[in-house]
Amino acid sequence: MEHPRIGFIGLGNVGGKLAGSLLRHGVDLTVRDLNPDLVAGFVSRGAKSATSPKAMAAQVDIVITCLPSPAASRAVLEGADGVLAGLAAGKIWLEMSTTDQAEVRRIGALLEARGCLAMDCPVSGGCHRAATGNISIFAGGSRAAFERVLPVLKILGRQILHTGPLGSASTLKVVTNYLCTVHLAALAEALSVCKVAGMDMNTAYEAIRISSGNSFVHETESQVILNGSRDIGFTMDLVIKDVGLFDQLGRSLQVPLEISPLVLEIFRDGERRYGPREHSPNIIRRIEDACDIRVLGSGFPAEMVDDEPEAAGCEVRPRGRTQ
Numbered sequence: 001m002e003h004p005r006i007g008f009i010g011l012g013n014v015g016g017k018l019a020g021s022l023l024r025h026g027v028d029l030t031v032r033d034l035n036p037d038l039v040a041g042f043v044s045r046g047a048k049s050a051t052s053p054k055a056m057a058a059q060v061d062i063v064i065t066c067l068p069s070p071a072a073s074r075a076v077l078e079g080a081d082g083v084l085a086g087l088a089a090g091k092i093w094l095e096m097s098t099t100d101q102a103e104v105r106r107i108g109a110l111l112e113a114r115g116c117l118a119m120d121c122p123v124s125g126g127c128h129r130a131a132t133g134n135i136s137i138f139a140g141g142s143r144a145a146f147e148r149v150l151p152v153l154k155i156l157g158r159q160i161l162h163t164g165p166l167g168s169a170s171t172l173k174v175v176t177n178y179l180c181t182v183h184l185a186a187l188a189e190a191l192s193v194c195k196v197a198g199m200d201m202n203t204a205y206e207a208i209r210i211s212s213g214n215s216f217v218h219e220t221e222s223q224v225i226l227n228g229s230r231d232i233g234f235t236m237d238l239v240i241k242d243v244g245l246f247d248q249l250g251r252s253l254q255v256p257l258e259i260s261p262l263v264l265e266i267f268r269d270g271e272r273r274y275g276p277r278e279h280s281p282n283i284i285r286r287i288e289d290a291c292d293i294r295v296l297g298s299g300f301p302a303e304m305v306d307d308e309p310e311a312a313g314c315e316v317r318p319r320g321r322t323q
Helices: 015-024 036-044 053-059 070-078 101-112 127-132 143-156 168-196 201-209 216-227 236-252 259-274 280-291
Strands: 005-009 028-032 062-065 092-095 117-120 136-140 159-164 314-316
Touching: 005 015, 005 053, 015 028, 015 036, 015 127, 015 143, 028 036, 028 053, 053 062, 062 070, 070 101, 092 101, 092 143, 101 117, 101 168, 117 143, 117 168, 136 143, 136 168, 143 159, 159 168, 168 201, 168 216, 168 236, 168 259, 168 280, 201 216, 216 280, 236 259, 236 280, 259 280
Parallel strands: 005 028, 005 062, 062 092, 092 117, 136 159, 159 314
Antiparallel strands: 117 136
């Protein structure tokens, strides 16, 4: 599939940036979103639009979905005018949403019965890296399907990991989002303690950054916390969805989870206090309000921008594996 026609459904915080990478590289792109203004912006830059997911699926070789919940993906795929109704044998579905691994396998089986290929390909690394094509991609599906779509994945991301069969990428995505959330909750406490202890917050940021306490979350989300914008392009309701998926998976496997239920309740409390669409790093407000403080530094950015030049994507091989 040398020059595939690609359809992209879901032009939100992450999806819009991923679709932008395709457009920037001259891909034949058709887009769809419930927000007509987002669609119009892409059309003005050279993309096409589709009247329904069904119509899009009939027009393209690969359909990519990047949606906020398993329910949204289900509606787009299986609705009366859904993607499934427009697919013909040989076409490919890439699910780039953060979703339930059992659900992606269920829908994938429906596609495979029609002679189509399905892969779950969630991304990780932040909206700012999605914008530059430097984000990481987990890809679950057959090796043959992976190799067919790898040229497209190399446009969308920098480090691409074939994780195994369909659904494996979604499992790893909810695991990594869970870890991100644990780090964020811990940083809210750590930065608040530094503030109450009278530490200079710029110095505290650097101390954590150069120490064993550092993390990707600190180097990104702590910056927008200390700026005061708290805008990382992610919201309380999405955190609850993702950690809920992890918690549900762990419980179904009878793993005795202790931390995830606590983190889930912390964010549910944040949602009750500040609303479902509040920026997720503003979970620190729970502690700020309790202590009558504002945890701020100086010179930190209001949002993260990927300042690394865009690099060609490549496959990442798991350690100890040569093929």
